[in-house]
Ligand SMILES: NC(=O)C1=CN([C@@H]2O[C@H](COP(=O)(O)OP(=O)(O)OC[C@H]3O[C@@H](n4cnc5c(N)ncnc54)[C@H](OP(=O)(O)O)[C@@H]3O)[C@@H](O)[C@H]2O)[C@@H](O)CC1
């Protein structure tokens with residue numbers, strides 16, 4: 001039985017995410033079994049039509065409710081739809097959606113992009129348009145023919161003089177310009193079409209539904225070129241969930257995603273193992289044993305918070321990590337930071353012990369004692385800091401400790417890699433036996449991989465995979481739809497974090513995440529899965545969501561904050577709250 005606590009956190013099943021290449025493999029495997037490709041397109045379109053009708057009705061009911069305080073079925077409103085189609089099979093889906101909606105009484109207007117006059121010549125025999133099996137868009141051509149034969153009204157985008165919104169009034173806008181075949185920056189006319197679509201739909205406050213994936217978004221990477229992509233309210237995702245819907249730009253353009261699986265997957269085919277798994281829910285925790293003490297929950301050592309001579313101070317980074325580690329429930333904590341911050345540390349976290357960062361003997365003694373070591377938050381980037389990093393990392397490796405490397409630690413690690421320092425190989429070997437985690441954002445990942453930030457951002461999955469191959473260990477590549485790579489029984493598995501919000505894009509949030517990871521890892525009363533890296537990232541994301549969403553009870557008298565103004569220092573209280581929500585009651 002779920003407890004009342006369980007009920008207040010929405011739980012969802014993990015979802016496998018696929019690349020375009022895999023999608024084509026799935027489709028082809030289906031056709032190779034003798035299944036008809038046009039029939040699949042018809043199924044896709046018909047199921048989408050059912051969703052479109054329900055989504056439109058829901059939208060109308062919600063509007064009624066907001067205006068009149070009451071909503072009643074059936075909704076008596078005109079159903080006008082503007083379907084924008086490209087030349088590929090995504091456009092084919094669009095033609096069929098238009099065809100079926102028209103059959104169901106909708107007022108339909110198709111806007112074509114990239115078509116030529118001869119494409120609209122009606123053929124006597126629709127089947128003949130599918131004669132050439134090698135034509136990859138034979139189904140799209142057939143769909144177009146079907147729609148034309150049913151007298152679906154269409155206009156060519158290229159011929160519309162007044163592309164302003166009033167020229168295209170509709171209640172629902174359907175985007176079927178590009179699907180999973182979109183793989184490079186759109187040419188000018190397509191860019192204009194996508195922008196006109198967005199403007200028009202926004203102007204008339206239409207419901208925007210993307211077929212399979214918003215046009216302009218790359219299915220395998222989540223990349224959008226020059227911010228030109230359809231901004232969908234809902235994406236009707238065909239066959240299998242695309243990786244790009246959930247990371248990088250995908251989150252800004254996809255809206256709500258509804259799956260239309262259509263065909264069974266052949267699970268035993270290696271090509272069809274998802275490239276990543278979307279996760280939204282943490283694993284639940286058991287209550288602590290009564291017969292336990294602080295030593296039962298680990299000793300965290302945070303090494304960071306330096307004060308560079310005559311320069312910036314970064315004590316806050318280590319303090320934020322420490323507070324967050326403590327908030328996850330670790331037993332005790334020591335912060336090795338610059339002496340200048342000991343007072344501040346004890347004021348904000350009296351539970352912590354402090355150690356002078358520059359007392360190398362003292363810190364090394366602590367490394368021996370601690371159960372987990374996190375290093376790098378606010379450590380500084382000068383030569384002295386680099387020496388400290390190298391010495392402490394070496395000690396942690398020699399002592400066989402779980403290690404989290406963050407922020408300035410990653411900066412030094414990249415330098416050591418460039419120098420071919422033997423510590424890199426030692427760390428990699430160490431990571432095969434002990435937990436090691438690197439937590440870069442794309443700037444830090446770029447330095448670690450000696451690449452440009454754009455190269456990292458344009459293919460985040462490739463970047464995290466390459467990083468783990470070079471340095472070893474588990475990785476978090478932070479950013480919208482953070483990626484988590486875990487080495488599981490000699491195989492890497494990638495997760496995409498489906499929680500968290502843009503309010504978390506502020507200074508100190510990374511220090512908080514490093515603290516959550518460290519704090520969880522220290523608690524070895526928890527089974528591996530319950531203190532895994534992906535569990536830590538989910539807890540961190542949920543804590544951010546708790547602060548900006550109204551997930552607390554009204555009588556909770558804690559102040560909610562919005563995305564603008566959310567601060568890292570708000571997080572430890574929210575982390576404690578999430579830990580409480582995910583722990584079963586006694
Ligand atoms: N097969 C089936 O039965 C089923 C298919 N399904 C549907 O098919 C969709 C995939 O169809 P698809 O492979 O035809 O790709 P799609 O994205 O429609 O268009 C590719 C076209 O765009 C062009 N193009 C690409 N990038 C461009 C750019 N930047 N700027 C300009 N042009 C660009 C590209 O040109 P090319 O790269 O060849 O030069 C090509 O002409 C899938 O998402 C799903 O909706 C479902 O109905 C299930 C059944």
Ligand SMILES: [K+]
Pocket residue numbers: 090175176177178179210211212213214215
């Ligand atoms: K689309």
